[in-house]
Amino acid sequence: MTMPLKLGIPKGSLQNATFALFKRSGWTINVNDRSYFPEINDDAIECAICRAQEMSRYVENGTLDAGLTGKDWIAENESDVHVVADLVYSKVSARPARWVLAVPYDSSVASLEDLKGKKISTELVAFTKRYFETRGIPVKVEFSWGATEAKVVSGLADAIVEVTETGSTIKAHGLRIIHELMQTNTQLIANRTAWEDSQKREKIEQIALLLKGALLGEKLVGIKMNVPEDKLPEVVGLLPSLNAPTIASLYNSNWFSVETVIGTNVVRDLIPELLKKGAEGIIEYPLNKVI
Structure with a gap:
């Protein structure tokens, strides 16, 4: 009998x-506030919640056979794990x-x-400590249990x-950033022995595939739109796509249905241009996953 994959959730x-x-x-993961072992709708997975650190x-x-944590905490712990996938997501952006590295605005440190x-x-x-040691700069590094910005202000x-995503909190505390030590993102990691187990590896790869697909879908x-035949070249010329737009003729008509996938960052500017070129009945819809 195959043992379930033990998966860590941060x-x-x-x-x-x-x-x-x-x-x-x-x-679907359901968790009780007092439990560290949430339920998941997959008998092949057992979840456990623990600190990302x-x-x-x-x-x-x-x-744990696998888990999600930050690239930063893997580096901090110098852990020997297999990195399966980079997953860029957060609660902010x-x-x-x-x-x-940040100092007070009036500090002489540059x-x-x-x-x-x-x-x-x-x-x-x-x-x-390792970062400064490799550069030959002697400093004293102390652990902060939280409210780190207040340590330097006081x-x-x-x-x-x-750690910061936008830098706004650091600025709000009257600090300025003088150096970036590293960029970090969430990573799906696996125990090396579990990764060599073919069944567990297949499950981990399935998780990685679908998580990455969901992130891309965001x-x-x-x-989708309707376009008259004489306007089709101009409209299609405006459309970026993963490969090429799907074009189908409408029944008993000289109109065509045109469908494609585009980035959320361009759609708001693109739709008015499509209307100007002759497209009608434009529908925008979200994507759950793109594989």
Whole structure:
């Protein structure tokens, strides 16, 4: 009998975003607030919730077969795991987060070298120490249990290394970013022994395929329209697509139905242009997954 795949779901800020991503991918995860073992509508998977900071350790030692965690925490723990897929999603935006070095606006520090002999507060302690050591800059790195921005504002540290997506929170605390240490995103990782198991590997690859398809689907929409024959070349000339638009003639008519997939970032500007070129009855619809 095949054992279910033990899958780790990150607890905290990414938890709800992860549940939503799995929902779009075809899996429904239900969790009780007091339980660390949510239910999932797939008998081949057993879920467990744990902190993203600890996920790679549990995957590395085999407590979990696979899990989702940040590239940053894999680097922090120096975990020996197999990275299956990069998944760029968050609770704020669909772009990678950044670990940055920030100081007060009125600080004289302008570069990494200016921090020689000074104190840095961060949750990413081991990585930050290695980062400065490889550059030959002696600094004191202290662990922050939270409210990291307040450490430097109150004078408890000379600088902070903190994660940000937009930089707005750092600016709101009266800090300025002087250096980017790394970009990070969520990664689906696997225990190396589990990855060598053909059945578990197939399940992990299925999860990766559908999660990536759901993320791509968020960035695209489908559009369909009717176009008269004499306007068809101009309309089709405006359309970007994954391959080529689908064109079908309408029954007993010199009109055509045109359908394609385009990026969400261009559709608002494209639709008015399509109307100008003669398209009618334009329908835009969301895509759940694009594989």
